[in-house]
Structures are given as structure tokens and as C-alpha cells.
Amino acid sequence: MKSLLIVAGEYSSHVYAEKIIELIGYKINIFYVSPFLSEQVQTKILLNGLSEIGFGNLPNRIAKALNFKKQILELVRTERIENALLIDFPGFNLPLAKSLKKNNSKVFYFIAPKFWIWNYKRVEQLKNFTDCVFSIFPFENEILKKENVKSLYCGNVSKILVEDFKTKPKDIDLLILAGSREAEVKNFFNKFDITKILKSVKFQISALEHLKEFYPNTENLNFGNSLELLARSKKAIVTSGTATLETALLGIPQVVVYDPNWLTFQIGKNILKIPFVALPNILLKKKVVPELLSEDFSTENVLKSLEEINLSNSILVKDELADLLGNQNPFKIVANELLVSLT
Template sequence: MTNQSAYTVLFSAGESSGDQHAANMFLELKKRCPAMRGIGMGCSKMRQAGIDVRYDSAGIGVIGLVEILKHYGEIRRALNLLKQIIRDEKPDLLVCVDYKEFNLRLARFAKSQGVKVLFYVSPQVWAWRPGRVKTYGKAIDMMAVIFPFETRYYEAENVPVRYVGHPSVDKVHPQRSRSEDFELFGLDPNRPVVGILPGSRGNEIKRILPVMLAAAAILAAQRPELQFVLPQADSISDAALAAHFGNTSLAVKVIKQQPYDVIQCCDAVMTTSGTASLEIALLGVPMVIVYRLAAFSYWLGKRLVKIPFIGLPNIIAGKAIVKELIQEQLTPESLAAEILQLLGDGEYRQRCISALQAVKHQLGEGGGSKNMAQLALEMLGGA
């Protein structure tokens, strides 16, 4: 590849998972082209990968209409800054990572400025608003999808698309053995471990963590031998967690920057929906998926979404292999009851583990970050 030093890639990642995907992709790009320059919006993982982060997206990773309206001013400022970067610095390629509506607007602007657009992680057109395929097709040069069944939606509308594999398949690997982690984290290998994953967004912590902690208190009262761990997301501050732990005497080990090692120590996990649920599935740990939105956001979502599940393991499997507790179904009692069944009912537990193994098999061998880097280089080479 010639003229490598001339290439600048602008990344736009508005959420924790997108921050990780962009970082992994850029690291693969740098292996092939050491002089490649990355700039954009993201968080700590992108910074660690060597991307010049111009806007920290930690405060704008929200879901739901009500939540987005509350953060509208900040989201608007981020969009305007990235537009200014496109105008002033003319990057060779814009890589939009997830964060759908924001990145659609940014992609349209980039296209109007003559900048090529690669969109990474398709909007869930198979779940709701399939007409968005045409909308995105007009704003991008290539759609990179992470589930094999997604390609047909774009091919049907003649939108350039490529299946690159799910990035989680590559990155979800513990650094150590389970026994080593038990020793490192100060856990007793003879006592069951329950994982608490309240999400990577501030509004998730506020809505969901109190319910999880209340459920954990019920579990601790019924089974005092249980141990509780919480892998803290990079996007969640110590203060955000401390505000909730001040209301409980429950012993929970909070562990930073080692989510997969923490999860592999768990016998059961309570988790928010989203990428985390898929990562837990790849590690083969039984779980219960929970979520809670503002009432109006949930009401609106129920009328738009056309699939019966919100958890990725269930969506991929096409059936309920993992219990979902959403909105009013999510109570400390219902959450504790499901964890107790996963821990105490051997047949129920094994069915869940076998189903999760099947989901992992469906996702294939991975290579998503490498495939994305190759795709980006092809688009840059054709500039």
C-alpha cells in the first residue's frame, strides 16, 4: 500500500462496546500500516490503541427516547465537533461504529463532503424498521455486518455489504486460568460466585444496579456461602458505583479492566442486555438478562420492535434459552429466584449451558477486527 502516511481514519464510537470495537480495528490497521493515523470520538480503549480522541463519549452512551432527550445538548455538541473535523481535516475514511442515529447523521454529512463512509455494526433492521436499509444505503459506501443473516437485507436493496464476523468472538478470552483468577481476586473456589453486570451506561447503573443489589441481598440471606463480583465497565466511574454501595452492607468485589476473567469465575450472572450478554454466552456461563427503561421509552419500543426478545443469545438462537426480566418483570425477588434456579437446578442449568454453546458455534471462528481492517484498507486503496 503506497502513501501510507497520508491516510487518516476518523472513528465515531458513542458507546462502550463501540469504543472497544474501534480500538481493536485500529490496532489491526496499525499492524498493516504503522503510519496510519486515527482520530475521533470514543473512550479509554480507543485512547489506549493510539487513536487521538477529540471527544470523550462516556457521557452520551444512552438508550431510549427520554434518555436521549435529556442528553440532547451534549450529543449535539459531539456531532457538531465531528462535522467540524470532517470539514477542516478531510479524513480519508469515516468509520461509524454502532451508535446508529447519531452516526447516520454524521455519515450523511461526511458523504456530502466527499469522505468515504464505512459503517460497522448494522442497525437491527431485522428487529424493527427494515426500511432503514435504504436510508443507510444512501449515506454510506459500505455496511459491515456482524451476524451472517444480516447480509440478505442489504443485498436485497443493492447496498454494499460484507459480513466481517462478530468482534466479541475474538476478544472474549480470559487472560488467566480460572484457578489463577480465584487466587488473584481473593475468591474461595469452594463457594459459588454470582456475577453482577449492571451495564456500561450511567442511566443503566441508576435504574438497574439497585435492583441487582437488592436481589443479591436476598440471595445472600438464603445462601450465605455465595460470593458476589462486579466487573466495572471502563465507562462507569467509581463515584457512580459508590453512590449505590453506600446503601448496602452486602460484600461485593468490584474488579476493574478484567471482565472476562471475572465472568469465567462465575457460576451464574445477572446482566443487562446488549453486548455483555453475548460475551457471557461465549464464555458459557448461565445468566439472566434484565433491562429497564423510562416508561415512555419502553412503551414506544414495544410498538416498534418486531422480535420477541431483547437478549442477543435469545435472538441468535431464535428462542428463549436465557430468562429475560424486563420493566415490571424485573424485581429483586424475580431476579433472585432465577439465579437460585440456575445455581440449584442441575438439569435447568445444563440446558442453558448447552444452548449457549450452540450460540457460540453459530457465531463461527471470528476474525472481525482483522476483517474490518482489511475492508478499510480496500476502501482507502480505492481512494
Template sequence: MRIAMVAGEASGDLLASHLMRALRVHLPDVQFFGIGGPRMEAEGFDSWWSAERLAVNGIVDVLFRYRELLGIRNGLVKRLRAEPPDLFIGIDAPDFNLGLEEKLRKSGIPTAHYVSPTIWAWRGKRVFKIKRAADCVLCLFPFEPVLFEKHGVRAHFVGHPLADEFPLKPDREAARELLGIPKAPKVVALLPGSRNGEVSRLADDFVATARILHERHPELRFVVPLVTRATRHLFEEAIRRADAQELPIRILFGHSREAMTAADAVLVASGTATLEAALLKRPMVIAYRLASLSYHIIKRLAYLPYVGLPNILGREFLVPEFIQDAVNPAAMADAIEKWLNDRTACEALAERFDAIHHELRQDNAARAAEALLPLLRRR
């Protein structure tokens, strides 16, 4: 069997690497190729282009790089039509993958889309494009398949890989010991994002929030896990701009999970990190800013009153959100302080997060592989 894949960004690379391993249980000699990242390559993936070439943030970024992305997609279509795989799997990156899947499916190549586009949040009409593009959709969240089935699209809930990976009961003491954090002081983790644009738009407000909290609670400590030298530099510049070198802020290279596990509360940019914080049963406050044009386009097309994954999964505002112009250090400091002072509310929130964790814990990779086997058996 020959399976083509396209994964964009680190999250898609991780999902695809786990899926490759699970498929090999059923197909030991299967070959994988297309566009992937280092985790996929470590599993034997033949990467024709790097996944980094597909990494974009927001509509404006897509517009600036449209010609480059279109050239990659056209080149991939031509090559896959010349040497048809037994299955094509697009992992996330819907703006790139759905058009690619539609072209390949018209050529007789079975296609699957792994990670449902957020038709429940905005751009719901994409369901019609998905229907043309994919023979089946693999969904990470339990409420998604019914939305597709209404339109005659085969969809399977396969659970979320992070729910399998994260322990049901996180060990705060072990995380603090690993990071060298004393047991006594309360800790707030600051996660301003993984991309340069995210950090540049939020760093000043996160530093200002930390300053307000420290003025009210001098014993507080702050940890800031950042994944690249560039994002670390951006956050350090924000500290210098605020003349806040006296704040007890410790910047970490990576270790975001340990930082959140060790924390009493988390201030976090909207994205996958909010789901990680929920799986770690941590009270949080969510903040986010987009480029102005991207935000106004998305706002006009949005269906839900919330953007954070914990609130979407809970179908209510389980945790506060501060989005775009609502990002305000004083208000965010107040929201963090409420979590720090209300143990009963934190325990009730942890119970809700525990229920979400159990619902998403489905042995994701194995279920995804089993959902794809019928498409391969046809070949």
C-alpha cells in the same frame, strides 16, 4: 492515507482501536483522527473531541442533549469538508453517525458504518437512511448482511471481537483462584449494568433477588463487578436500603469476566455483558429497565419477542428475560435457582453457546480491515 473515525462509548473505542491496528498492517503510514477514546488514542488517534461527549443512554437522554450533540456533529462536518479524509468510518452510535455519514458522502467522501444498527430488532426503516449514508456496513452478526443486501446495501459479516478474545473453554478454577473464591460454595454473579441509570433502576431488585436466594441456599456467595465508583456507590446504597449488610456480597472494581467465569449462574442487565456470559458458557437470567418513556417508544417499534443477545443469536428463548415491569425478585430468584439445580440444562445451554462462539469467531479486526480496503483503493 487519512482516515476519519467517530466512536461513541467504550465498546466503540475498543472496536476502533483493533481496526486501526489491522489497517496499519496494510497501510503503515495511515493517519487517524476525529472523535475517539483512550484506546484509540493509545494507537495514535488524534481525538478532536472525547468519545465521552457522545455517550447517551436511551431516547430521553438524546433529547436532553440534542443541541450539544448537533453542535459537535455540525462542527465535525465543517472540518472534514474543509480537509476531506480518504475514508470516514462511523463506529456504532448510529443516531449520531448516520446523519454525519450522509452529509460526508454527499460531499464525495467514502463512508463506512461499523456495527450494524439493530434494524432486525426495531426501527427497520433505518435501512433506507443507512443506504443513503454508507458505502458499506460492517456487521458483527451473521444474519445481518442479507437484510442489507435486500435493499442494495453492501454489507460484510466480520465476526464479533469478543468471540476472538474469549477462550473457547473458560477456566473457572483459575478465575476463582484469582478472585480468592473457595472452590466449594456455589457463586452467583450480579451485573446490574455499567451506567449509572442502569444500576439505579436495577440495584434494589438485584439485592432483593440475592436475599431470596440466600434464604433458600445459605451457602451461596455473590460477586458484583462494577466499573466506576459511582455505580459501586449506587449498589452499596441499595444494600443499605434493604438492610442487607449480612448478605455474602462481594463488590469488585471491574473483573466482570472473571466474576462470570467463576460463577455458577449470572443475573445480568441486558447488553454486551449478556453476550460475554454466553461466550463464557454461563447460564444466565437477563433483566432490564429503561426510563418509562424510552421503553414505551421502543416497545411499540420492536419486532422481536426477546431483547437479550444470546436469545437473539439463538433465535429462541435460550435464557429467561425479565424486562421493565416484569422485573421481579422472586421470579428472578426462581429462574436462577433452576440453573443452579439443573446440571443437564446447563450443559445443553453451554453446547448452544459454544456453537454461537464458533460462528462469531472470525478474526474480526482483520476481516473488517480487508472489507474496507476496496474503498481506500479507489482513492
């Protein structure tokens, strides 16, 4: 039986990995590496403390990354693993891909780094250090092919994940999605004062169990499925990331916020190749959802923007995005490609 290393360094990557593992079944011997425990296979190495954003505390994070990389390469050597599926998490996974290729491993990459926003040189890394990139955006796949990167558009993960949640009753006035990383959650609640809305609207905070210590002490925390909560919501405040696309695909009016640390923002605003941070705006090449970044992100500005957004525009945005992304199921396509290649 062939062996496959799967590295999923963040919560969203872990969710995607679990779906792929389920579809693969027991036809491939899987070695799983993640900060999270799989419900289907043993997690061989726990990647704790690597998913922070920005440029803060770099020396400690670099040391951790090098140590984990060493552990993974030792696992590959001792278990004679010849194939790897690396999911997103490019700051860690791209250097790992380079090392794996030096060991003659076959490397598949699912969810490419957003080189079309910044750091275009990563295209060359994908070309040199991967055997196939499973792309989740049609235009991204076209760019990769033009650059002679072996790439396959497999459909968009958000488009598929929201399908089961489109008909929920709207019983939440406002949903807050503060992010999926510790720094994002901390930054959000440092800037947004929930006491300003406690008595005025029925709101919920979509919370993650592994970050529970960083949320405010309120009965409005909800640790349920974030997509189900979104589908039940009339409006949302969303930290920039994949959740902005999920919100748009559900037709929910949203205000997008983002507050990186000062150094990250100063560097980022000088190197970004596009004028937006929200995925709906990036994909449609126009501002279809409001963005409040850095110093513009305040409780007052968010509440004002919430009053101005409307449902009819959100429905139009949803339809445009659905047409753009198509109906392919990325989890099935990735699993099938792996099975064909490795069995």
C-alpha cells in the same frame, strides 16, 4: 498518507476501535472521536454525555449531539479527511454518515444498527449513506445484501473476544453485570437489592471505572476485565445487551434483566418486531435464557430464576451459538479491508 476518521461513541465501540487501530498501525493517519481516550492515537474530540438510553432528557441530548456533529464536520473539513469508520452508536452515527456523504466522504460502518428488531428504515439509510457495512451477524448480512446494501459479514466480536477466557477456574458463585451506561447501572441497583445475597453467595459486581459513582458502596465491586470475571463465574445476572451474548458464548448460566424508563418500555413494546431482548434468544429464535423485563425485574424474581437455570442447557446454547457465528476475526477483517481500500 490517507486519513481516516473513527467515531466510537460508547465503551464497547471504543474497545473495538482500539483493536482495529492496533492492527492498522501507522499506515493510515487516524483522527479519533470518542468519550474515551485512546492509548494509541490522540482523541481529537471527547463525546461526553451522549450514551444515555431511552427517551428521557431528549432536548439536552439532541443539542449536545448537534454540537458534536458540527465539531466533527469542522474537523473533517479543516484536516481534509476523506474516509470514516463509524462504529455502532446509530442514533448519532447514522445522521453523521448522511452529512459525511454530502461532503463526499467514503463511509464504512462497523456493527450495524439492529434494524431487524425495530426501525427497519435504517436499512435505507445504510444503503444511501455508507459505502460498506461490516456486519457481525450472518442473517443480518443476508438481509442487507437482499436490500442492495454493500455489506460484508466479518465475524462476531463477542465470539472472538471470549476465546481467551474459556479455561478459567470457577471461583465466583455469581457475577452481576449491571450494564455499560449510567442509566442502566442506576436502574439495575434501584431494582435489585444486593443485601439479599451478601451472606448467601460469593458474588462480584463487574464495574466500569467511568461509572464508579453509580455503584453501591460494597467491597464486592471488581473493576477488572469483565470477560475474565465472567469466565470465572458459575452464574450471572446480566443487563440486556452484548454481555448476554458473551455470557452465553462462555457457557455461563444467566438471568437477563432490563428495566428501561416507563416511556421507553411503553413505546418499545409496541414497535419491537421480535418477542425477545436477549441476544442469545434473538439469534436462536427461541427462549434459551430467561428474561425479566420492566415490572417483572425484581430481586425476588431474579433469585428464583437463578435457582432454576442449569449448566447443561447453557453448554448446549454455547455450542449452537458458536456454530451459527463462525470463526472469522472481525477486527482483522475490518482492518484489512480499510488498508486495502485506503492504501
